[in-house]
Amino acid sequence: MEKEVVKRFEPIIQRINSGNKLLHVWEIKGGISAQVWGLEVLQPNGQKQKMIVRQHGDNDYFRNPNIAADEFRLLELLDCEGILVPKPFYLDQSGVIFTRPFLVMEFIDGKNDFNPTNxxxxxxxxxxxxxxxxxxxxxxxxxxxxxxxxxxxxxxxxxxxxxxxxxxxxxxxxxxxxxxxxxxxxxxxxxxxxxxxxxxxxxxxxxxxxxxxxxxxxxxxxxxxxxxxxxxxxxxxxxxxxxxxxxxxxxxxxxxxxxxxxxxxxxxxxxxxxxxxxxxxxxxxxxxxxxxxxxxxxxxxxxx
CATH class of the missing domain: 3.90.1200.10 (Aminoglycoside phosphotransferase (APH), C-terminal lobe)
Structure with a gap:
């Protein structure tokens, strides 16, 4: 099953760099406003990198069909201004890989914390x-x-x-x-x-x-x-x-x-x-x- 999923997502990371190889895909649960997947990528230099694919849900997409492009552009601006946000890597609006636009961004090694010690x-x-x-x-x-x-x-x-x-x-x-x-x-x-x-x-x-x-x-x-x-x-x-x-x-x-x-x-x-x-x-x-x-x-x- 995972081989089929990898085959589906591999064109995404190859559009970022044709030498990329997709190693692993997993769905990230928890949100209700978007579908989110994690990707583990082997880069041409031999380094492994994790990325996030984010596709907005029905409510946000029908409210604003350009929402993926808008969020991508905003993340670019905020990253340049030093705000702690995921770096955006790639925006796809072609409808070829997925029927709906999506963006690819940096995987942040962190998690929600609802019970902080301090x-x-x-x-x-x-x-x-x-x-x-x-x-x-x-x-x-x-x-x-x-x-x-x-x-x-x-x-x-x-x-x-x-x-x-x-x-x-x-x-x-x-x-x-x-x-x-x-x-x-x-x-x-x-x-x-x-x-x-x-x-x-x-x-x-x-x-x-x-x-x-x-x-x-x-x-x-x-x-x-x-x-x-x-x-x-x-x-x-x-x-x-x-x-x-x-x-x-x-x-x-x-x-x-x-x-x-x-x-x-x-x-x-x-x-x-x-x-x-x-x-x-x-x-x-x-x-x-x-x-x-x-x-x-x-x-x-x-x-x-």
């Missing part, structure tokens, strides 16, 4: 790398291929839901505040900054992955999403530590509208009820989500 250091590294992403000077780069976060937000405001997490109330409240006055310079947004999109090795953050939700917009959008995700995984104290560390690194940002972006994050992530989670895990997440939304509403009503 939570404070873990949170500090998360905040530092989010700040590094937001420091990339887009005035010197062509990022016109990325969507605007405001356009994504409008789609969220019109998304249908079962209202089990007060989605309708959040939508109406947010609609009443549009358009927000622009207080911050636009930055590159990861769009889904959470521990599941971070790779670690020996306690060090080694890569930020899965950039299919990237956009251009207010840095508070990423911060708010990160706050809720850290709350889900590590609790209120860790969320506050994540926020204060980021704020100390990015003092130039106006944080007035953070509660507003928190409601967007809460609205975006309200779909966790559809993930088929363990009932107890979902119960705890519901409680944290409710607290997060209530806290955001309270601060908005107080004007800060």
């Amino acid at each position: 939570v404070r250091d873990y949170i500090s590294q998360l905040a530092n790398h989010l700040a590094n992403i937001h420091r990339v000077d887009i005035s010197k780069l062509d990022v016109s291929f990325l969507p605007l976060q405001n356009e994504i937000c409008i789609e969220l405001l019109n998304r249908k839901s079962d209202n089990s997490l007060n989605e309708y109330l959040m939508q109406q409240y947010l609609k009443s505040g549009i358009p927000l006055s622009k207080k911050n310079q636009d930055v590159i947004l990861h769009g889904d900054f959470w521990p599941g999109n971070i790779l670690w090795k020996d306690g060090k953050l080694v890569a930020v992955i899965d950039w299919e939700d990237a956009a251009i917009g207010d840095p508070l959008s990423d911060l708010a999403n990160g706050r809720l995700e850290v709350l889900f995984k590590f609790g209120i104290e860790a969320m506050n530590e994540f926020t204060s560390t980021y704020q100390s690194l990015m003092p130039q940002i106006d944080y007035t509208d953070l509660p507003y972006w928190e409601l967007f994050a809460a609205l975006r992530l309200s779909v966790f009820t559809e993930w088929g989670l363990d009932k107890q895990i979902e119960k705890v997440m519901r409680e944290k989500h409710e607290w997060f939304v209530t806290h955001a509403f309270t601060r908005m009503n107080k004007g800060g």
Whole structure:
């Protein structure tokens, strides 16, 4: 069976270098937004190298048929700017090997870590790398291929839901505040900054992955999403530590509208009820989500 799989993937690595030989292929499980395979390649110089083949799923592809090309281009830009991302090697849009576009990138020797031994250091590294992403000077780069976060937000405001997490109330409240006055310079947004999109090795953050939700917009959008995700995984104290560390690194940002972006994050992530989670895990997440939304509403009503 593996020989058949190797035969299917070998043309990919030979397009990168005609002297490459494919030794091994394995499917990488865990993600829901893309199909991912690992490749072990014997290069002409006798060195072995691992690579990743990434093909986006239906939702992302039909939302943006150019998503593979966009992610490839963004990874090139971010790698040049010193952001810890997989180096992109090859983009295929021919439809010859696979019917859908895909990209080949560097294999990062790391893994997700949801139980760090030193939570404070873990949170500090998360905040530092989010700040590094937001420091990339887009005035010197062509990022016109990325969507605007405001356009994504409008789609969220019109998304249908079962209202089990007060989605309708959040939508109406947010609609009443549009358009927000622009207080911050636009930055590159990861769009889904959470521990599941971070790779670690020996306690060090080694890569930020899965950039299919990237956009251009207010840095508070990423911060708010990160706050809720850290709350889900590590609790209120860790969320506050994540926020204060980021704020100390990015003092130039106006944080007035953070509660507003928190409601967007809460609205975006309200779909966790559809993930088929363990009932107890979902119960705890519901409680944290409710607290997060209530806290955001309270601060908005107080004007800060």
